[in-house]
Amino acid sequence: MTKKDPVHPFDLLDVQRELTEEQRAIQKVARDFVDKEVKPHIAGWYESSDIPVRELALKLGAIGMLGMHLEGYSCAGTDATSYGLACLELEAGDSGLRSLVSVQGSLSMFAIHEYGSEAQKERWLPEMAAGRAIGCFGLTEADFGSNPSGMLTNAKRDGDNWIINGNKMWITNGTVADVAIIWAQTDEGIRGFAVDTKTAGFQANLIKHKLSLRASLTAELVFTNLKVSDADRLPGATSLRAPLMCLAEARYGIIFGTVGAARDSLETALAYAATREQFDGPIARHQMTQAKFAAMATRLNTAMLLALHIGKIKDVGQVQPQQISMGKYNNAMGALEIAREARSILGGAGITTEYSVFRHMANLETVLTYEGTHEIHSLVIGEALTGIAAYR
Amino acid sequence: MKIAVCVKQVPDSWAEKKLVDGLLDRAGVDAVLNDLDEYAIEEALRVVEPLNEGNDAPIHTITLISMGPDRATEAIRKGLSMGAHDAILISDSALVGSDALATSKVLAETIKSGGFDLVFCGTESTDARMSVIPAMLAQRLGWAQLTFAGALKVDVASSKVEIDRMTDAGVESMSANFPAVISVIEKINEPRYPSFKGIMASKKKTVTTKSLSDVGVSAGEVGLATAWSVVDDAAARPPREKGLKVEDAGNGGDKLAEYILEKRIV
Ligand SMILES: Cc1cc2nc3c(=O)[nH]c(=O)nc-3n(C[C@H](O)[C@H](O)[C@H](O)COP(=O)(O)OP(=O)(O)OC[C@H]3O[C@@H](n4cnc5c(N)ncnc54)[C@H](O)[C@@H]3O)c2cc1C
């Protein structure tokens, strides 16, 4: 058996060749952070279904990882590609960690940055960028997931105040949040509110028994006559379009993030196959294993090229929602398939938390579903191609 | 106050080391900022940051100084991203193969003209690991030498620096007036990650490249030809012998004791 030095899957196509020095430096910091602060603990967090959100947020904030692609208000103000690369490295650690950063930066902070008043921005954004304040984003309800336009949560005017009643479901960081972005029906249409979670009438219950995204806190929110001032309403948000734009922001990060989970799965499988011996030799020498690797590496590189392409379009401010849908559609499923295949290469060892592959695989089931399900994104692409909306 | 931090670019410490003509092959591997020099930068930042608080333009500054190939700007960039203010790179083809004596000469000449109060170094480089440059610098500059600092306090008003010198022999308290050369050990702090803002700001910071003649050293004083030692050959460390595994079937303690006596460990 002749043996040459193995090539890293990304070097095979030199996919990172066009990254700038700055983008590489940002990616490197994110990677070092994950190697040092996350990888040694992640299996434990996953098993105990807990993650030290506050502690991590402070560390992420010090680096500038929270709301990193937003301008001003103590945000780092990087380009979109750098933000994507950071998501990639975070999700190579765990999708739960990347979710924390997505919900903070792209959902909660973005909502305030894009649709908030000056006072709201000054009150929340610097604190959130530093990781001292945590945000959550409440759109989904138990009976309205893919179809949020039917949401039941409502806000009624009461002089200068609003009274909010209703429930939200599957809300990441709901139990630790200091500020909740709450979307509700009003007589004037769907509106958003940036609510201090200490306000009476706000309650968050942890959702237990998850088999996916365990290193992430997911909550049910209950609003009982939650009274907020009109100054807490996001003045720029005047329809369902606003939360959907926030989701497009976060979804963009997922296009890169999923590549990270896939890369880590493939790296793990390659390393395992090189040392695991069966029938008197490493399993990497089997043609079937190599065929799996060839398919996985091709899929991984394709996903990365797609991510970088969409990043470039976003960097010039021209990205379209259907482009982001195509990115998520391809990369979430691609990553899930890579993680499953990697799991098979690790055999029995692949099903424990000792290796990352099963964890990635289980996490990616959530990633396939949240931020618009795989099916909904195929409908977005289908609508773009045919001009016919087929959601109903 | 002006602080200089000496930083070296070294091959990634995880990479396989290869010798080419008696010199470490640096071309084929990733080059990084010497780990220990990050602690030196961090400590210098902790000295100046509180002093600069509230000032838009920093009054107290940190200059990184590195001797190495042009590529060393990558390592310098990391230090600038952490928060150092500017940098000097001494790069010259005549420097190839320079030993510690020559390196310290070039660094000392560069430091001399800079008006620095303090010089921070790592305790050792992860590639050559001689752990001598700080002492040599102090000697050449005629400055106080405070090495192996595990804790440090600077009093700018009285131009004084105090350290806990931590070695295997114990902890010594030492102090000196400016100017002084300080080397730090890993215990002293936990270096920060470069922040994204820092990375973006580092692009605008100045790295001045100097040649040997710029710093007033002649080519004849440095380089492979003047090195006091020559590496003839090197071999990988032999693999460790397999350890002994003691199964405890009630007599584990005896077996351990036997092993210790046999190997004369105590
Ligand atoms: C761990 C986790 C964290 C989350 N965090 C948040 C959060 O922070 N904030 C938030 O607001 N939400 C969050 N969500 C909610 C997530 O966005 C929703 O789960 C998602 O939108 C899908 O909604 P659903 O679960 O109600 O599924 P449903 O909408 O009931 O969908 C069930 C199935 O039906 C399919 N389907 C639905 N409609 C159609 C159609 N028209 N055509 C074809 N197929 C269709 C779907 O694709 C899916 O396969 C989170 C979810 C999870 C699991």
Ligand SMILES: Cc1cc2nc3c(=O)[nH]c(=O)nc-3n(C[C@H](O)[C@H](O)[C@H](O)COP(=O)(O)OP(=O)(O)OC[C@H]3O[C@@H](n4cnc5c(N)ncnc54)[C@H](O)[C@@H]3O)c2cc1C
């Ligand atoms: C015969 C011989 C040939 C050699 N050839 C080469 C060669 O071709 N290329 C090569 O790079 N090395 C070469 N070396 C090694 C070289 O001598 C040392 O790397 C160098 O002199 C510094 O010593 P050190 O790295 O052991 O520093 P140490 O004393 O271990 O370092 C302590 C601290 O000093 C500072 N420091 C050290 N070096 C520098 C630097 N260059 N710039 C700024 N600060 C620094 C840092 O703060 C560092 O943490 C050779 C050595 C010998 C004996």
